[in-house]
Amino acid sequence: MLLRIDPDSTAALYDQIAGSVRRETAAGRLAAGDRLPSAREVAAALDVNLHTVLKAYQLLRDEGLVEMRRGRGAVISARADALAELRAEAAALAARARALGVGPDVLAALVRAAGEDA
Amino acid sequence: MSNEDGAVGRAVAVGVVAPVVVCVAAVVIELAVMGDVPDPVATHWGGDGPDGFSSTAFVPVMTALVGGVLPLVLGMSGLRSLRRGERGFVLRLMPAIALGLAVLMGVLMAGTLLIQRGLADAADAPSILPTLTIGLIAAAAAGAAGWWVQPRHEERRPAAVVAEPLSRAPGERTVWLGRAEMRPAALAAVIGGVAVATVAAIATWVAGDAAVAWIVTGVAVLLAVLAASFTVFHVRVDAAGLTVRSAARLIRLRVPASDVASAAATHVSGLAQYGGYGIRQVPGATAVVLRSGAALEVVRRSGRRFVVTVDDPATAAAVLAAVAEDARAAQD
Incomplete structure (x- = not known):
């Protein structure tokens, strides 16, 4: 999964992270049932705060693109199809x-x- | 153009034809002496003579399976790659190992019957050690001959598509996160193995000897740890470079961004190119191969390759090429 953020952009970082997930899904590189990397791993890789990533995942969940499953973390929902x-x-x-x-x-x-x- | 060295024909002769001939010869010898040996026959030896016995008919069947089928699987594993024009150390090694294995099993199994000719009771069977020694020496000689009969392999691999660095806005941070995973069927087999070991451990605690139970429990725990360590790897490409980490966090392999000469998307075949699956070391490369198929290939500045099987390696390679470019720019 490719994630890109631009700290100089006017868009909030969490929105940019969510946007990366949306773009990967739209491009077909993420499909329903795929697991997203843990928020901790994304935070470490992008060098951003853990809560920023959690906020992005929450936004995606509110949109219905991602489901939070106990033990499996964030999973792309059927909406991706x-x-x-x-x-x-x-x-x-x-x-x-x-x-x-x-x-x-x-x-x-x-x-x-x-x-x-x- | 791909087979002007005759490597395919030699690999077939060494890894397919010769093992079949050896296996058939062993089975023929076994059938010929079958009337002169006791039934059951000794098939396992301990410190003080034979301690395991089987039906005589079992010997040729085992010879065909272990001395025939198994070498054939090894000997044929690299043929497709060879026909495609690929060459390399493992592709030359596999047919030689197949031949050595066929010879070892053929000598051992046929010898098992030969040394028991004329015995009334298999419990009187002489030691298997001389037969084992002959088998090992013959296998080593056959394997070496199989290696030398094949032409020298100049390393040739499937074309890797070297990635152009991903285009980015100034200041933009890009990372790629992926996983190296086994195929679901292979993973199911591993999980099944762990489950069987766990059930066996519980059963021995309930109904067996405590010492055995400790050993079986130890095996079950070891299998579970190995399964957790080697079935899933997290792959991360970020400003620091490439990091491959086992899900259980026991293992971490890294290629720093400054050490990346180039990154490419390629295809790998686990058995043919790396002699198996897992973390593999072959001349010129280290590889984390969990399945055959798409893989990210990194060439280090030393020329050594690092390969990891991931989905969508092209994107991963583009991101890695971009951070490598940044690292070089920062150094200059």
Whole structure:
């Protein structure tokens, strides 16, 4: 699992860690049932506070992407399959947007607006 | 282009044809003398003569299994890699070991019957030691001959895709976390073994001798510790470099970022390239091989390789290449 954080970014560190997990799931490198590394290990590797990682895992749990299981730690939930299913359509949409000269940020705003209307 | 040295044919001759011939010859000898030996026959010796006996028919069956099937598995394990054009120390060694093993078992099993010809009672069987000595010497000679008959192997491995450093924003921290794990079936077998040992330990405490119970318990605990140490490794690539740590934290292997010359994604075959699974040392490389398949390969500055089996090694290699670049920049 690839994790990237930028301490100079305006986004909170825990949000960036959660974002890494979301990105790995969307890319299909993490699938339902996969175990996330322990929060302690992530904290040591990224050289951040343990509570920052725990907060990221809590955020992911609140979103339903991750389940906390006793004895197994944080596990990717079945929600990951839904993300993987949308991946092909997202890629097609992104390709169409690129062909029309619409950048990814604008496209993301468009999708967000569509989601709020729905 | 891959077989101009004739290594495949020689490996087949040494590791497949010769062991089969030796095994068949041993079985033929055993069948020929079967009428002249007692039944049951002595098959195990202690300090004061024979102490284990089996049905005579059991000997050729054991010869075929231990002296035939087992060497064949070893002898054939590297053939696929050899046909793909791979060469290396273990690929040359495995057929030679197969031949040596077939010779040892053939001499030992056929000799077991030969020394008991004309006996009325297997309890009078002479010592097995001379037969064992002949078997060991013959096996060593056959193994050495098997090694020399094969052409010299210039190390050739499957193509490794050397990773470009992962692109990062200035100040961005990247880490890669993964696991080296056994296949579920292999893991189930290990867990089954630990379970059997545990049940045996409990059973001997309940119904057996205390001294035996201590020994069986010791074995069960040792197996459990080994299983916990060698079945799962946590693999971490961060600013410090590559760290591979056993789940039970007993073992830790490291390649510092400053010692990384290059990192690549590759494929490994446990038996053919490293002679088995676990933490392996072969000439030129140290490897943590828990399964065959995708692996991260690191070349150290000394030229020595460090290999660990992980899923998605390309990403791991890209991150490691990036931190190695940072470490070099920091040194200059």
